[in-house]
Amino acid sequence: MSSFAASISKVFHGTFIHSVSINEIEFIEGGLLFIDIHGRIARILKGVQKTQLGNMLEGVDEEKVIILNENQFIIPGFIDTHIHASQYSYCGNGHDIPLLEWLDTLTFPHESKFKDPDYARQIYSKAVARSLRNGTTSACWFATIHLDATKELVRVIEEQGQRAYIGKVNMNQNSPDFLIETTESSVADTRAFIEYVNATNAHMGTESKPLLTPIITPRFAISCTSDLLRELGRLAAEYHVPIQSHLCETSSEIDFTMSFFPNSVNYTAIYAEHGLLNRRSIMAHCVHMKDEEWALMKDVDAGISHCANSNFNIKSGMADVRKMIDLDLKVGLGTDVAGGYSSSVLEALRCSRTCSIARNPGKSLSIPELFYLATMGGARVMELGDTIGNFRVGKEFDAILVNTSVKGSPLDIFAHDTVQTKFEKYLFVGDDRNNERVYVQGKEVRVPEE
């Protein structure tokens, strides 16, 4: 056997669809894609006929080869740049309540239940399984303030095989007695959490890159004192870890925030002044931004998670994604469960389209732009643009094998359908029933049965 054949773990033959730029989707027909034992894309051939496979697959075990039919194709896995695992249990509820009241009456009481790690495992197992079934191969998760429960989330994600940024939430002010920390315990637990994830990765000891990353997660400036924000900025620098938070989601949130930070010129500056705004920062929403705030985001190359589903549902407003793209800011999609009603990035994509039509009539997002945001855009927001997001030799294989003709799925395929029309139908009509297989780092994920 050749050494190349020996280094291969899987080979796929069929149609591959991915973004090659924000304005261009490439449809690779007759694609032959080789995955190596570390889950990386080792070789991509195009225009290969089935009759040529015998020669091209010499030395590769038959059980490693997957041949797609004309109703199947492979796309990069979706990237959810903002989701709350602890909020999954009430996803779909509370959409008549505006943000700050929604936090007080619904979110905080639910999140307080995560002081019990057994309860946490129960909810987290379902949240992660649903996200994976929806085709999300990478996610930026918020947990809660609770260290043990957040470790439980790490274990659940590791068991199920998703690529993830995982954050223990920080809250030491403007929070109810049943969901608040001291500055000292917040900092100590965050440090302990980072070390726990790093140790988990070290134990796995494979040659493949770790899939789990701890992320610094101040809930938002309202729930953290200046002291705490500063300490969190220091931890981010000390451990070289990413940062996630909420920014400019609603007007009343902005007013309330500025009343606590009167010396800062704007909301974005608060994060910047505390060492929390840099190229590894992921700021959710950015609905009500001033020009100086866009400029600051651009200056430091911070990423934006566009959460259109949530912004419609809890009626926060419509973010100007066209402006983000025109300014060449890094932007991806976030489902923001449970502000958003669905952990499907397909739903986030559809809401983004509606949002862009309403916000920028005449300049709404194109299908290539929407697909890019759901995949490559998210990868860039996570600073993983060289690792995932599309199919390039050397990148890791995070992907969905889509079947457009699954019995019981919402899609109907007709004789006139082409590869392009099947793909568009999946984007706008399809759901998890069409996600036949989901791969992270070349391995099919282990989603528990419902």
Ligand code: GUN
């Ligand atoms: N701002 C602060 N916390 C939250 C949250 O849990 N969800 C949303 N959508 N916005 C927030």
Ligand code: FE
């Ligand atoms: Fe959120």
